[in-house]
Amino acid sequence: MSCEKFQEMILTDYLDRELSAQRRASLEAHLTQCPGCREFAEQARKGAVEPFEQLERLKPSPQLWANIKEAIEEDPQPAVRGALVDFWERLKLLFYFPRPALALATVVLMIVMLLAVLPKPIGRNHIAQVESVAEEEVEYLASLMEGTESMDSDGNGGYGTAIEEYFL
Amino acid sequence: MDISNDIVKRAAAGDPDAFEEIYKASAGYVLNVAYRVLGAREDAEEVTQDVFLIIHRKLKDFRFDAAFKTWVYRITVNVSINYAKKSNKARNRTVEFKEELAVCEQANQTREADQELHEKVVAGLLGVLNPDQRACLVLRSVEKLSYQEIAETLDININTVRTRIKRAREALLAVRKEVMNNVL
Incomplete structure (x- = not known):
């Protein structure tokens, strides 16, 4: 070393x-x-x-304890009430929202509500879906027309459905 | 000097006599640590008052994980260091202290004969150090705590204790060397 x-x-x-x-x-x-x-x-x-080494040690004066006693008596957070104060502080924290956070939460809530109430915007997908449904409706109506035409004049005939065949 | 857990619990529950017992058992070392860290009796008394107010408020939170004395030392050192850092009073009065140290080195007097001068030299020596080094050195050299106890008190690694004490003593030796060179 x-x-x-x-x-x-x-x-x-x-x-x-x-x-x-x-x-x-x-x-x-x-x-x-x-x-x-x-x-x-x-x-x-x-x-x-x-x-x-062997330094002289200060001795606390009687006045020091008197001052501490007085300060403790005037202390807004004495030990005995400490638990209650703590409980109250924790309770307040549960319901505490900082003002900017509260304002932001309100704005977000309003936006969500507006979105829920307002009609949804029409996009390209939505138009395509509408067109597809319309085509299906037209086809369905056309098939109904065909079905009517296939019936005889006295109403005999059928719709050609499986359930009809089941009952007949 | 030892404070029983029963006294601590009674004081935490609001028993004023138990708190006075704690004060009587701890005020001496609280005052002396604060005095050596701060260098002035009036500052040390102010810090002692603050320390006991904190102890009174926080007693209910004391969990007996550490020794009560260690906990009190920790509060004392923290309050003293904060006070020292905030205080505008310039503790570093190196020039006048060096003159006193020179007189001390030259004088062939007993300490009893010149206690006042010796106190000034000690205050000056500690004034050379930063508050963290000073706190470590006071706990070791004045309060006679072991390195492990200092580490627990300050909540630092034991090797940090070694480093602070080493640097503190190097600084003290450097000042002494300078003074001796001027004297000779």
Whole structure:
């Protein structure tokens, strides 16, 4: 391992005692042999660790708790009412639509209703369908005429249908 | 210092005595972390007040997945970092701090004899760092949290903790080197 890697380790895990026993032994063996890394470890401890050791700790003043108590009492979202407030907020969300979304939904609904009410536009396919149906009607009428002509004058004769043959 | 789950549940249900218990057990480290991240007692007290208001509001959401102390540290660090980033107060008072550091390095005094100067140097050293590095270093060097605990508190990878601490210490050593070169 290079001195650079050892020094990275010194700055972090070594100084903070986070190294495994095996790695620590390996690093300490290197320190006995490398004056540069030894010097670096000493400077790092002195410059980056020792200044923060045994720092005086602040004690919270009685006024701080008084302020917090007061702030909690004035808080619009106290913990006890929190569940109720949450429920109300969730309920509102269920029925909440942002204004632009509501407007858009209204417009879409109106368009759908108009399309349903208005007659469908006549396209080429539609004309072809109408023509086809008309031709069928003409053929049907023609066949009826032929059927009438095939009957005899007293009305005997038939339509030539299978059902007629069945009953006759 | 440990806060039982029972106290947390009682406080979440609105018991003011239980919440006061939580305050008494946590206010010290909340105030000190905020103080070291922000560098001024009045800012730290303001942040402490905000932290306990947040704790009070969010207690009902605490699911006991993490240790309560870790959760409180996380809120404290987040509020402190946000405060530091938003604050217009220039924490980076490098020039005057370097003079104090030089005096500290030269003086052969006990820390008790010159606690005030030492506090200024510590505040100056932390002021060199960005808020994320500062929070990591404070949790490690002042609060003595392990890398794993810091990772859980800040919700970051343990290697990110290593990287932040490494860069923070490199920055501190660079400043010290500069000061020492000027002194000698």
